[in-house]
Amino acid sequence: MNRTVKITMAITFIVVIAVSLVSIVHKLGKSMRLDITERKLYTLSDGTKQILNGLTQPITIKLFYSKTASMKAPDQIRFYTNYYTFVRALLEEYVAQSRGNVKLEVIDPRPYTEEEMAAIRYKLKRFTISQEESFFFGLVVQTQFGVTKTIEFFTPDRQSFVEYDISYLIDTAVTRQKTKIGVLSSLPVMGDDVSGYMAYMMRMQGQQPRQAWGIIRQIKEKYEVVSIPADTDTISDVDMLLVIHPKGLPEKTQFAIDQYILKGKRAMIFVDPHCVV
Structure with a gap:
């Protein structure tokens, strides 16, 4: 066997191994999620997991964020981009942990659309950017029985408590009687x-x-x-x-x-x- 054939076989073998590894990682990724942040920002607390595992009805979480409007907004609005990325990633962990009981909808409410009217109807806080553009950054939790709970706006001072606020919202939405x-x-x-x-x-x-x-x-x-x-x-x-x-x-x-x-x-x-x- 000449040297060229050996090299070709070696390259083919490496490619096959690489493709196999990618396939395995992809399949595992559907059921296994890894949080490599130093403070485990995207790892849900035991209390949140207990709430999600105890869900007996499907719920829908609607995350409203004016992504398009924020791109042409002043710096104080663009600041919320990282905050939004964090909240969305956290909500995706809720979906992964819920065993199919949590549906996530991410909505970019554009002017004069049904999505914008929905944000107004849910009484989410609205900040005017220009004559036509408005900025929304809130959350709605809905149950199949018509119960609706909202976070009107994700304020920066509550960023450290976002998981608590979302989990409390879910818990109160599915719990019919207050403690x-x-x-x-x-x-x-x-x-x-x-x-x-x-x-x-x-x-x-x-x-x-x-x-x-x-x-x-x-x-x-x-x-x-x-x-x-x-x-x-x-x-x-x-x-x-x-x-x-x-x-x-x-x-x-x-x-x-x-x-x-x-x-x-x-x-x-x-x-x-x-x-x-």
Whole structure:
């Protein structure tokens, strides 16, 4: 066998091996995804995987991003290009993890189109770029039962929490009832529970109704929050109990808390021996 034939056979062998490897990688890539970023930016958390694995109905995620308009927009708009790339890649991980229950639609809403009208109908935030061009960057989650949840706009300050925001949106879309949280505290964390009329009368007399604490207001945005009286003898009909600075509670209330926890219910108790409030 002369040298030319050997070289030809060697090249043919290498080509066959390369083609085979490409084919194998392509097939594996359909079921196996690799995140090589340093901070694992595209690796979904266990909580998100649990939500996706627990889906019992198909949902549609619509990502609205004015890609065409952004290309001719000012620098402050073009800044969102990398943000959009990150969100889209993250949503593709949702689709891959959902076992077919999540459908992703990426929409570039152009002026005077049905897509733009849909973005307006979903009440996504709209920023004017020019006389004709508008900029959208939001998300819509829809269930087969007509439930619609939205992120009006992906703001830069929420970029580190994008996965949480999207997963919460999906969870609330498929969950028909809000989790109820009971709050028991010796501090005025719930603020003044007064009607709008009483609040108006208090202001007329130079008094200002106390607002609920910031943490309580944030919890109320996502859960149903009810106040538990400090002298109660039973705690029921709540999914979780928050006990904040339980100072001077009567024995019957302490017993009620004890019984609630012994039933296997969830509770968080915040105690500060140096509280000065």
